[in-house]
Amino acid sequence: MRLPLLLLLSFLSLGASAAEDLNGIWKGTLTQGPGGCYPSYFLELQITVTGDRISGKAYDYYDKAHFVKMSFTGRYNAQTHRMVLIEDRVLEADIPGECQPCVKTYDLNYARNGALEELTGDWKGVYSDRHLICPPGKIKLQKAASSDFPVDVEQNDTLAGIQASLRLQPREKEVVKTVTVKSSQIKIELYDNAEIDHDTVTVFINNKILLYRQMLTDKPLTINFNAFPNLPYELVMYADNLGDIPPNTALMMITAGDQKFEVFLSSTETKSATVKFIYRP
Known part of the structure; x- marks a missing residue:
């Protein structure tokens, strides 16, 4: 029996994603073009995958005492190894007064070389309070064994309010x-x-x-x-x-x-x- 092409691609996608455990901590750097507060930041993504849905928290920081914490959602395409993440909310910010949090969209590609797993790609965004475009930049992350920040357990808004x-x-x-x-x-x-x-x-x-x-x-x-x-x-x-x-x-x-x-x-x-x-x- 011949399977429809879309169904076949779905099976292939599931098979590919089974070999790629994207859950976990990813750490590295985020660069920003001229006009940004700093030319380079550290970045940590805490990624949770549920089915084809991705959620989690992002920390971009110059040092561990000065950071912006964001929540994000996204999708991963196991056929192309491409991940798109969209930040939706500023959860916490402790940054210099002249800097502004930037709400970002990430366009990342997954690659594995032996034990080394990487996410690399581009980002763009808008400032959270002025809705002006942030100078975009590049991202390079590796999967890490530990976090530099607390790892949240997902909790719905009702329970968070309680x-x-x-x-x-x-x-x-x-x-x-x-x-x-x-x-x-x-x-x-x-x-x-x-x-x-x-x-x-x-x-x-x-x-x-x-x-x-x-x-x-x-x-x-x-x-x-x-x-x-x-x-x-x-x-x-x-x-x-x-x-x-x-x-x-x-x-x-x-x-x-x-x-x-x-x-x-x-x-x-x-x-x-x-x-x-x-x-x-």
């Missing part, structure tokens, strides 16, 4: 298990551990709320997230109450590729059950 106004009582963290996974795609499912007794929990990963005041039942509370290589992740289950039968207990099912783990969690009004993760390709 967390900004929330004041929880600090509690001791009790590490129940440390899990090493071989896949960047991690699924966590939480069930009530025994009799359903109205336990509710708030769940953090790396201090970001991903579940807020959710009841544990025989149906899973599910969290999916992408882990970057060799970076630590910490899940904390904070007991909102102790249910009808103290303490607050849960069964956690972890799926990462073909790996599966079961972890039993128990949180109280003084301690929060904690599980640590690390992804080692």
Whole structure:
């Protein structure tokens, strides 16, 4: 049977992307033409890939104390090895008063030479407050094992708003298990551990709320997230109450590729059950 050309290209694209793990930290330099604040900056991209969608954070900086943090989204074409990223929001800026954040579009090409992985290409953009064109420039990045800045876990705007106004009582963290996974795609499912007794929990990963005041039942509370290589992740289950039968207990099912783990969690009004993760390709 002959496949339509578009469908065949889709299969080829998926096959090519399987060999290219773009998730992770990319670091290097960004140059800017005459008229920019500096002719050269350092640049770090924290890239998360979900299907054919890319999201993440960008830090361009002259030194680590003076930086602009942006969020971005984009797409990657596995056939052409081309990536287009579009910054959409200034999240944080600590730069000299005479400089202005530039909201950028990246046009990058992926290449691999042995263990070395690179993203190279061009960028252009507009100043965030004046909507004038920034002097464009070039980008050269390599995949890196560590970050120069905090790595965010993706959180939706609703949960971010809740967390900004929330004041929880600090509690001791009790590490129940440390899990090493071989896949960047991690699924966590939480069930009530025994009799359903109205336990509710708030769940953090790396201090970001991903579940807020959710009841544990025989149906899973599910969290999916992408882990970057060799970076630590910490899940904390904070007991909102102790249910009808103290303490607050849960069964956690972890799926990462073909790996599966079961972890039993128990949180109280003084301690929060904690599980640590690390992804080692």
